[in-house]
Amino acid sequence: MNQFSTKTADVRKQETLLTTAQPTAECRLRNDRQSYFAITRALVQAQFVLADGVLSQRLWQEVADRDLEVGRILNLLYSSCFQDDEAEMTALDDAFLALHVS
Numbered sequence: 001m002n003q004f005s006t007k008t009a010d011v012r013k014q015e016t017l018l019t020t021a022q023p024t025a026e027c028r029l030r031n032d033r034q035s036y037f038a039i040t041r042a043l044v045q046a047q048f049v050l051a052d053g054v055l056s057q058r059l060w061q062e063v064a065d066r067d068l069e070v071g072r073i074l075n076l077l078y079s080s081c082f083q084d085d086e087a088e089m090t091a092l093d094d095a096f097l098a099l100h101v102s
Contacts, residue, residue, distance in 0.1 A: 037089055039063060040076040044083050072096055 039059065046055040063073060075096045082088050 033090070033093060035066075036068065036072055036076065036093065037083075037086075039068065040073055040089075041083050043073070043077060 039062065043056065043059050046052050046059055063070060072093070076083065076089060076092060079092050080088055
């Protein structure tokens, strides 16, 4: 293999990494968001439906153990009455995340 074909192969490898990195980041964001939605829904159930202090405390400890952003969860908890509405939760989460980007 000559030097030119080696460089071409390296460039192709880098292009492949760049094109696969974006979907991977997108998947990571989607999974991260689903983690926040799931813990928020569990907290709604524990705190507001069951009024179970022990379960609520355990869930908040899980938030701390997983190093999740408390403000983001509080926003999802108290900004909506419809935590089962995926579109509303996504809109609320997008608005919250946009505050940190600016």
